[in-house]
Amino acid sequence: MSARPYTGRWRRLAVVMPPYAWLALFFLVPFAIVLKISLADQAMSIPPYTPLIAGGHLLASTANYRFLASDSLYARAFGNSIWFAAWATCGCLLIGYPLAYGIVRAPLRWRNALLLLVILPFWTSFLIRVYAWIGLLQDNGLINRLLLDIGLVHAPLPLLNNSFAVYVGLIYSYLPYMVLPLYAALEKLDPVLLEAAADLGCRPSQAFRRVTLPLSLPGIVAGALLVFIPMCGEFIIPDLLGGPNTLMIGHVLWDEFFTNRDWPVASAVAVAMLVLLVLPMGLLRRYLTGERA
Amino acid sequence: MTGRLSPFLAAMMTLGFLFLYGPIASVIVYSFNASRLVTVWAGFSTRWYGALLANEQIKNAALTSFEIALMAATGALILGTLAGFALARYRRFAGRTLFAALVTGPLVMPEVITGLSLLLLFVALEQAIGWPHGRGVPTIVIAHITLGMAYVSVVVEARLASFDRSLEEAALDLGAKPGKVFAAITLPLIAPALVAGWLLAFTLSLDDLVIASFTTGPAATTLPMVIFSSVRLGVSPQINALATILLVVVAVAIVIAGRAVARTRSSAAR
Numbered sequence: 001m002s003a004r005p006y007t008g009r010w011r012r013l014a015v016v017m018p019p020y021a022w023l024a025l026f027f028l029v030p031f032a033i034v035l036k037i038s039l040a041d042q043a044m045s046i047p048p049y050t051p052l053i054a055g056g057h058l059l060a061s062t063a064n065y066r067f068l069a070s071d072s073l074y075a076r077a078f079g080n081s082i083w084f085a086a087w088a089t090c091g092c093l094l095i096g097y098p099l100a101y102g103i104v105r106a107p108l109r110w111r112n113a114l115l116l117l118v119i120l121p122f123w124t125s126f127l128i129r130v131y132a133w134i135g136l137l138q139d140n141g142l143i144n145r146l147l148l149d150i151g152l153v154h155a156p157l158p159l160l161n162n163s164f165a166v167y168v169g170l171i172y173s174y175l176p177y178m179v180l181p182l183y184a185a186l187e188k189l190d191p192v193l194l195e196a197a198a199d200l201g202c203r204p205s206q207a208f209r210r211v212t213l214p215l216s217l218p219g220i221v222a223g224a225l226l227v228f229i230p231m232c233g234e235f236i237i238p239d240l241l242g243g244p245n246t247l248m249i250g251h252v253l254w255d256e257f258f259t260n261r262d263w264p265v266a267s268a269v270a271v272a273m274l275v276l277l278v279l280p281m282g283l284l285r286r287y288l289t290g291e292r293a
Numbered sequence: 294m295t296g297r298l299s300p301f302l303a304a305m306m307t308l309g310f311l312f313l314y315g316p317i318a319s320v321i322v323y324s325f326n327a328s329r330l331v332t333v334w335a336g337f338s339t340r341w342y343g344a345l346l347a348n349e350q351i352k353n354a355a356l357t358s359f360e361i362a363l364m365a366a367t368g369a370l371i372l373g374t375l376a377g378f379a380l381a382r383y384r385r386f387a388g389r390t391l392f393a394a395l396v397t398g399p400l401v402m403p404e405v406i407t408g409l410s411l412l413l414l415f416v417a418l419e420q421a422i423g424w425p426h427g428r429g430v431p432t433i434v435i436a437h438i439t440l441g442m443a444y445v446s447v448v449v450e451a452r453l454a455s456f457d458r459s460l461e462e463a464a465l466d467l468g469a470k471p472g473k474v475f476a477a478i479t480l481p482l483i484a485p486a487l488v489a490g491w492l493l494a495f496t497l498s499l500d501d502l503v504i505a506s507f508t509t510g511p512a513a514t515t516l517p518m519v520i521f522s523s524v525r526l527g528v529s530p531q532i533n534a535l536a537t538i539l540l541v542v543v544a545v546a547i548v549i550a551g552r553a554v555a556r557t558r559s560s561a562a563r
Contacts, residue, residue, distance in 0.1 A: 008471075011471065012379075012383060012386065015375050015378055015379050015383075016375070016379045016383065016386060016392070018371075018372060018375055019372045019373070019375045019376035019379065019392075019396070019442065019446070020376075020388070020392055020395075022372055022438070022439070022442070023376075023392075023395040023396065023398075023439070023442075024395070025414075026411065026414065026435060026436075026438075026439045027395055027398060027399060027407075027439055028395060029414060030410030030411055030413060030414040031410055033410065033413045033414055033417050034406075034409065034410045034413055037413055047416045047420070095308075095309055095312065096309075098302060098305035098306065098309065099305070099306055099309040099310075101302065102298060102302045102303070102305060102306040102309075103306075105298055105302065106298060114306075117310060117313070117314075118313070120544075120547070121313050121314070121317065123492075123493075123496055123543050123547060124317065124539070124540050124543055125499075125500045125517075125536065125539055125540075125543075126500055127500065127502055127517050127520055127521060127524070128320065128520070128532075128536040128539065128540070129316065129317065131320070131520070131524050131528070131532065131536070132316035132317060132319060132320045132536075133316055134524070134527075134528050135316075135319060135320065135323065135528045135533075136315075136316055136319060138528070140330075140333075142319055172312065172313075172316070175312075175313065176313075225401075226401070229401050229402075229403060230401060230403060230404075232403065233402075233403020233404065233405055233406065234403075235404070235405055235503055236502060236503070236521075239525075240524060240525070250403055250404075250405045253405045253406075253409065254405055254503075257409060257507070258506075263413070266409055267409065267413065270405070270406045270409050270410065273403065273406060274406065278401070278402065278403070278406075281401075282394075282401075
């Protein structure tokens, strides 16, 4: 075996240590602090929470968690988030799969351009893409004006500030994240398999169901796992497009922090999201995709 | 599996792309609308661009955002490249599993949690050691580096995983020192990933509302914060104009970066 560069002990340490130390300080330690403050009480001070240890006594309490469990608002917001994210993930899949499939089937010289067209919106501002839907969906927005002008409806349809708008916003914003893993999985599929299926008497729809779909399953799983958690924690979309019945858990956390200025309850919401949502999904991802995500 | 697209597939793709681009197109078109009412067309006008350029609040916020994005993308590039390199090249080291989880964690972590946890860290640090003193541009930069380096490392790791290591080994066998190997072989080969990663971190920082809102202080207001507070009050033609400018800037940056990447690729292949 010939010599390989970058393998000296100190060199390795110099490569690994800076990002490791940075992430430990700014991504790992903060969760310990969130956990700590979720056990404190709100206080009229700076910072606005009580110390955990005062006069040699441990003052930790689970009051914030008991509060979250007793007020149905939190359970409802949590359930809403999972409900919205699950259906929006299905929506992304329904629109994203034909898109990815079409790009793979398109002539070679178009393929890169089409793929770029899918990725491009991902580079443009998330906030502005959500904002664009307000102009389309509001009562005097483009869609309602069009429907009124051609006489399809006689009063504007309620399209904004409800769950419909939240679904549209979620699917629209996360669609590129879904298409890319689907494309990667479909591109790897060997066309010989489809030819073999056809030779053996499979109709195209049968070949799709029995060959293409099962073989693209890893892409479906990867895409769904990629979009589901960020959708659950979404704040901007329910805030700008949603209404009174679309409260989601990320929005609750935001309100506790910015409106109620209750840092301990906001922290408890964050810990609950981590334990009930992020960790299970992380474990599921590991289980489904092997060691590497 | 190339071939002709069936009519069904072609229709689905047309609808899909219409769905992706229709809203963006409507924002651009209505930014040139003369009427204050954003949905009634009253003739072509560039008045909202004029109003935008006279808006000091938006100009200041844009400068702040730009400054933060430059620093954050550069920091994310350095740390993310190291992290991607470590993940691609060092298959085993103590704590590798934790390291891999930490690197990709910010990609899937809900932004509200990342933002809140970083804010609480900054507050605790200030209490304990007096740094950071207050919050503003520096704390947002730290938060955005943490987010951006995840994206950079994914891009760099993918690039390193797909390239031929025998080139590096050959250079080493021919007597090049490790530093020279990195500068002459590795760096040019991963340059496209570095450009893409930097741009990704830059646009993410420029666009972030949630994490910046948590980690900022009274001293710093970024562009997304101004856009958000204005959008909450409803659709405004000035925001349409601003959105159009941002879209054009991003599109131009991507085209330039694409050309740069293509050039490095062809020169690396030579």
